[in-house]
Amino acid sequence: MPTWSDPAPCDDDEQLFECPDCGKRLCSERSTVTCGRCETEMQNLSVPRPE
Numbered sequence: 001m002p003t004w005s006d007p008a009p010c011d012d013d014e015q016l017f018e019c020p021d022c023g024k025r026l027c028s029e030r031s032t033v034t035c036g037r038c039e040t041e042m043q044n045l046s047v048p049r050p051e
Contacts, residue, residue, distance in 0.1 A: 015046035 010016050010027035018025045019035035019042050026033065026042075033042045 010046070015044055017042035018045050019043075 014027040014029050015031075016025060016027055017033045019038055019040055021038040021040045022035065024035055024037060024042075025045075031044075034040065035042050
């Protein structure tokens, strides 16, 4: 599996997303992001997980 560079920390108005399939990470101002490589919805890592 390829290792992607980590773009964190993101700008104040951006959130960090990660693809659950390939592990690619990116920063975006949008609320939902789709991985361009896998066509999978990326997980928002900037929002705490529910307990």
